[in-house]
Amino acid sequence: VRTQSRRERLRAEATEEIKAIALRLMAEDGPGAISLRAIAREMGMTAGAIYGYFPTRDDLITTLIRELYTALVGRLESAVVGRPYDGPAERIVTWAEALREWAVANPQGFQLIYDAPVPGYRPPPEGPAPEAERRLCAGLSSLLTPLWRPDGEQGEWEDFDRGLADQVRAVRTDVEPAFVGFVLRIWGRVHGLVSLEIHGHLGRQVRDPAKLYRADLRDLVKGLA
Amino acid sequence: VRTQSRRERLRAEATEEIKAIALRLMAEDGPGAISLRAIAREMGMTAGAIYGYFPTRDDLITTLIRELYTALVGRLESAVVGRPYDGPAERIVTWAEALREWAVANPQGFQLIYDAPVPGYRPPPEGPAPEAERRLCAGLSSLLTPLWRPDGEQGEWEDFDRGLADQVRAVRTDVEPAFVGFVLRIWGRVHGLVSLEIHGHLGRQVRDPAKLYRADLRDLVKGLA
DNA sequence: TGTACATCAGTGAACGCGCGTTCACTGATGTAC
């Protein structure tokens, strides 16, 4: 490992500070508040100076989404790993509750990842964070593998993209045709209530959304057993 | 019914045109593209002239959200009514598929209703469309009533807001404590996959999202039966 | 250890843009006699 020069270190620190301030601005005033000028102002710099670190505003935002998504995925993986094995159903519940907890702790981050909330932002063609998205899918797939019982009524291979199929195969080679659909359906299920909650659509109606969510997860694993 | 004066008619037409253009701008370039100046430009008017029709930008946006949400709810209600009665399970499927179809046909509208995508927009304290949201919940509640079997493990009255409880009571007076939670859980379930699809998170992986969604609905009603 | 040069982070000013909102006004449309 080559040791960093002083200049390299300062440069890396400044880059981190830009991202940290962008995240703080987002957390305070929503994703729309991320602007190069605001960040520069916050850092006591000139707006143009940011261009020494990021070639473009959209590039910065793509980086933020990628890092946030990666942080979320890391959190999900460690939540499952950092707990004694208590059966496949419990692991799904653990995973999903970690998802909700991260989302509740980082609502703007959740929106940045899953909505399209920065006006004028154009993500790269593969999407801003394809790697993290795949990791999330793969992680969920591996949790769901022991709970998968093919019963033939859930769709065909041809419905699903070859890329994802290969990704899933990397986790588990003897994957069934409808397994991908199964995984995405569960993903949709754990996503739905969290999305409603984050966007305030349960807000006034439910006093304890965590409890509601847990009830739904109980119902989910009951259906899988 | 009092007949409209010429002036009143022109005024109403212009108001409708403003809203229609705002919806078109949103559909073309996303919710962030809604601006008074763009609308005025499109109408061949001066920006200031809009203030003869809406007191404020946020007021216009609130109106748009309310009307979109009302249109969605109307669509859901007529989808269920406009089909011969074929059992409670089939009605849920019909309702949910109408939800998805509306969302796919109006993705930006779906985002305007369920995300928070207009930067700087501050909704009124009760939310932009409380009436439509209640109607949606009430409608779903009435569909779910015949499928509700209390089994005591799903939560307590105290978790839910009195307002919603009363609303549900208006639909059905002998409502069970956990019924509200049950309704919201189902709402989250039908919402999840649609939200992922609209935001492009299934895009590259699933060839026929409608089929995936249908499979999930089949699984849902199977669990309810 | 000291000097000459290269690197490069950050400045400051500008360009051109779009935005919401206000306001004194013009001129057409309607109303009252």
Next chain:
DNA sequence: TGTACATCAGTGAACGCGCGTTCACTGATGTAC
């Protein structure tokens, strides 16, 4: 039917703002001899 007045939709110009991006430049930090 014609005139005098009131209404009111829309103008046009301005205010003040924030934005992304570019560019010639300064001045400090590093490197080579």
